[in-house]
Amino acid sequence: MTDRIQEFLRARRLEGRDNGPCLVVDLDVVRDNYRAFAKALPDTRVFYAVKANPAPQVLSLLAKLGSCFDTASVPEIEMSLAAGASSDRISFGNTIKKERDIQRAFELGVRLFAVDCEAEVEKIARAAPGAKVFCRILCDGEGAEWPLSRKFGCAPEMAAGVLEHAHRLGLVAYGVSFHVGSQQRNPRMWDGALKSAAAIFRELSERGIQLQMVNLGGGFPTKYLNDVPAVKTYGAAIFSALSKHFGNRIPETIIEPGRGMVGNAGLIEAEVVLISKKSQDDSVRWVYLDIGKFNGLAETTDEMIRYPIRTRADGDATGPCVIAGPSCDSIDVLYEKAPYHLPISLEIGSKVLIEGTGAYTTTYSSICFNGFAPLESFVI
Amino acid sequence: MTDRIQEFLRARRLEGRDNGPCLVVDLDVVRDNYRAFAKALPDTRVFYAVKANPAPQVLSLLAKLGSCFDTASVPEIEMSLAAGASSDRISFGNTIKKERDIQRAFELGVRLFAVDCEAEVEKIARAAPGAKVFCRILCDGEGAEWPLSRKFGCAPEMAAGVLEHAHRLGLVAYGVSFHVGSQQRNPRMWDGALKSAAAIFRELSERGIQLQMVNLGGGFPTKYLNDVPAVKTYGAAIFSALSKHFGNRIPETIIEPGRGMVGNAGLIEAEVVLISKKSQDDSVRWVYLDIGKFNGLAETTDEMIRYPIRTRADGDATGPCVIAGPSCDSIDVLYEKAPYHLPISLEIGSKVLIEGTGAYTTTYSSICFNGFAPLESFVI
Known part of the structure; x- marks a missing residue:
């Protein structure tokens, strides 16, 4: 309050x-939250998960602060553009998209798409030629209060094939994404997923394809009845896991806070x-x-x-x-x-x-x- | 189809x-369903549960056919009136109502209200003086695919006190209601609830208060993957249970089909x-x-x-x-x-x-x- x-x-x-x-949403708190994320993960781009709260004032404020936007649908892309975000700051992060929606997003300038199977890669190759794709992998949601089901992502051992398929079809095999579960209260949960991501980077590299980005997903909690660790604790744990698994070749990273930004x-x-x-x-x-x-x-x-x-x-x-x-x-x-x-x-x-x-x-x-x-x- | x-x-x-x-909703099917209810329970008034599908065309058709309306809120009362129902054909069937909403319903002419506790009776006595109230009792939802929780209704042994309280406050203690669970596939489930209702009628009669109505609720199923008994089977089972528990003094009855009317x-x-x-x-x-x-x-x-x-x-x-x-x-x-x-x-x-x-x-x-x-x- x-x-x-x-x-x-x-x-x-x-x-x-x-x-x-x-x-009632207080924009001052949103501003503070954005700055806390930017400070805790200074080398990571923030893609606000629009679905958490798409109020135009929230989107406009975040666009002004420099945020990027993770969107689930064409209307969310349009809302982000209307709020002042340029299309290169928008990710179509839903792994489930109609081909005509991919095409519409491409027409609007979006070039970054989530996938988790070959069929989705093929839609993107047809409707958004040359775009960047990242493959979402399943990961253990233990420790999350709103644990994710198996709905999104493929088994890590399938991801290299999906990304290679994208590469062959003229897309940019850009990276890997995962989600450790919403309202994730354990900052160490990123470690296991980053280990899988690094293995996929190595496997693709052996096949001659250089991935560039890890999408660290959302999961950052907001305080309900119990206290939660501060954002900087997550930043430190994530940076430590990145260093552990990627050594001195840390990739580009993005995060997708929703609840943690506006909750x-x-x-x-x-x-x-x-x-x-x-x-x-x-x-x-x-x-x-x-x-x-x-x-x-x-x-x-x-x-x-x-x-x-x-x-x-x-x-x-x-x-x-x-x-x-x-x-x-x-x-x-x-x-x-x-x-x-x-x-x-x-x-x-x-x-x-x-x-x-x-x-x-x-x-x-x-x-x-x-x-x-x-x-x-x-x-x- | x-x-x-x-x-x-x-x-x-x-x-x-x-x-x-x-x-896509086919009004011909709604018409057939209404007629099947009217035929299966010829002495029972049908109160369509507006919440199931409040499309204006559905409400208008049912109003023309002679249906009454079970409503959950003031907007549903207004929709029913707009569809051509007179206010004496509308029940405010939600046991959870703001006092100002009761007052608004009363202003709109509604005189029939659901209750399940003394506090709700007191609101109605203040905001809708002289109105009819029926007390909802808890009943076993066994056999229902969408079984009801304990959210609505009081223990049967509490109902007489609630209705007597209404009587003392100048309301018409009108009857008892229950709901055997939505998508109820067992027509015999009305039997136990009618036994409880008859006991409440007797107890109130001993206290000098003559209840008049039993609201048999909804629960009538629609066909999904499994076949369900026909409406006439429900009609026969209900009539048989009414006779068993009320003898030759069968009260006024109403039903509140929603799913069974439009599903x-x-x-x-x-x-x-x-x-x-x-x-x-x-x-x-x-x-x-x-x-x-x-x-x-x-x-x-x-x-x-x-x-x-x-x-x-x-x-x-x-x-x-x-x-x-x-x-x-x-x-x-x-x-x-x-x-x-x-x-x-x-x-x-x-x-x-x-x-x-x-x-x-x-x-x-x-x-x-x-x-x-x-x-x-x-x-x-």
């Missing part, structure tokens, strides 16, 4: 506009709609908010991300609660497996503040599920 | 408008974006579609709803696939725990048809996650 956000919420309340949940810049104000018990002797209260899985808090799926929730009654005695959203959907329950402790004095109609909600909240909202509007968002 | 949908999709393709996934009326056409393997010797292919959890298929969460997927290569030899969506989100995987079998001859760029997608698809879409547009929808 920054002073600026506090001031904004106070004004909104005074004007009687606090009728539904809203997210702690945002705060959601919500309202307690109902507090009840399921039976007279129930020891657990149900606390229903006006925000749930479908209008902003999708990352509570499987209770993976556990947001700090602040109330005006903090400091009073607490009791266990199940926290749920306002919709008529039974899966719209935020925390039940591990009940959340909230003040016993909390009342229906009270406001609550949900911290660390700058990433993966706004665009995740459903368009109108149960008639509820998507999460309102303000960037200040 | 109806002839009308087939014709619509053919025309869309010829016009070159088939650039992204789309849902099989809709079909999504999507496109194969990529087919790949994670390693050379992988026996499972990954098939990536241009639709996933975030732009229409949210009900594949935990692989609960397993949609039939048709391809032009059906009949060819099949092999196991993981099916995933197009976004850069690792949880956007539709079927992995139990791999799906698709034709080995399926190719990148092919269209696939996802059946039974008329319910819980459009409004579940995220507004712009990863830059992807919400699911396009056509009602014909």
Whole structure:
């Protein structure tokens, strides 16, 4: 909670506009985060993961600060261009792309594409001739709070073949990427992936192809309920792993922070709609908010991300609660497996503040599920 | 797949408008479904669960056919009124309501409200004086493919107290509701809940309060991969359970079908974006579609709803696939725990048809996650 956000919420309340949940993002925090990344990894280019929060003001600020952009789709490329990024600062980082979208990206000037199989390489060779490609490899997501599935990347032993295929089809076999898992709290997790990446560099080199870049992915955490290491700790661990595996031939590197760039810049104000018990002797209260899985808090799926929730009654005695959203959907329950402790004095109609909600909240909202509007968002 | 949908999709393709996934809903099927419910339960009023698919054309058709509407929010009440329903045909069926939303609903003429605790009764007594309330009770969701959590309803032994509280506060203690779980494939599951409801009727009667209505909820299934019993089978089982527990004093009843009303009326056409393997010797292919959890298929969460997927290569030899969506989100995987079998001859760029997608698809879409547009929808 920054002073600026506090001031904004106070004004909104005074004007009687606090009728539904809203997210407020403080650009000063985004600026600080960008500078922390730039300082922690001075030789690494920052590609902001647009999907984390594509608010135009966030993109414009980052474009001005010199950030590059990791995009998932043509609309995200267009948003990045509109924010002032030149096309050489944009990566089409989704490994799953329609050929006509690759073509459109190429027309817009994008020359850097992610792949993880030969079929995707062939699409790019046809639709974006001569472009640079990097191959994403699978890596262990241990230690991450939002661990990645096997959806993206191929086995490391397959990557050399994919990149050689790209080279043969006239593309620039440019490098290797991986992702150690979102909200990765262990800075040493980059080590194993960099070892695999270095092996791919060596194997391609033996085949006469010189890779140039390692995309270190995202995974940089934001503070939720638990403290997380500082960005500079990640920078040091990554630099140490790079030196260990690449010696004095350290390649060009890029990072793709999303959550780490905007997560702690945002705060959601919500309202307690109902507090009840399921039976007279129930020891657990149900606390229903006006925000749930479908209008902003999708990352509570499987209770993976556990947001700090602040109330005006903090400091009073607490009791266990199940926290749920306002919709008529039974899966719209935020925390039940591990009940959340909230003040016993909390009342229906009270406001609550949900911290660390700058990433993966706004665009995740459903368009109108149960008639509820998507999460309102303000960037200040 | 109806002839009308087939014709619509053919025309869309010829016009070159088939650039992204789309849902097509055939109103003739909705009409047939409404009539089947009306026939199977002739003495029961149908309250269509608007959240399942709030397309204006669907609501208008159902309003014309005589349906009532179960709503989850003020916007859904407004949509129902706009479709031609009078306010006495609208129930505010969400047990979690802001007091100002109850007041707004009351101003719009709504007089029927769901509750499951005393605090909600008190809100209604203040904001909607004299209205009718029914108390939702918890019931076992066994046999349902989308079983309901404990989010809605109170223990049956608490309901009499809640309804008596309503009576004392000047409301009409009107009845009891329950929900046997969505996509409930066992028609006998209404029996236990009706036994609890009848006991609450008796207990209130002993306290001098005559309840009048049982809301039998939804749960009526639509056909996905497995056959489901016909609506008339449900009607017979429910009538039999009503007679068993209420004798010759059968109360007024209502049902709230959503999925059962529109599920099989809709079909999504999507496109194969990529087919790949994670390693050379992988026996499972990954098939990536241009639709996933975030732009229409949210009900594949935990692989609960397993949609039939048709391809032009059906009949060819099949092999196991993981099916995933197009976004850069690792949880956007539709079927992995139990791999799906698709034709080995399926190719990148092919269209696939996802059946039974008329319910819980459009409004579940995220507004712009990863830059992807919400699911396009056509009602014909």
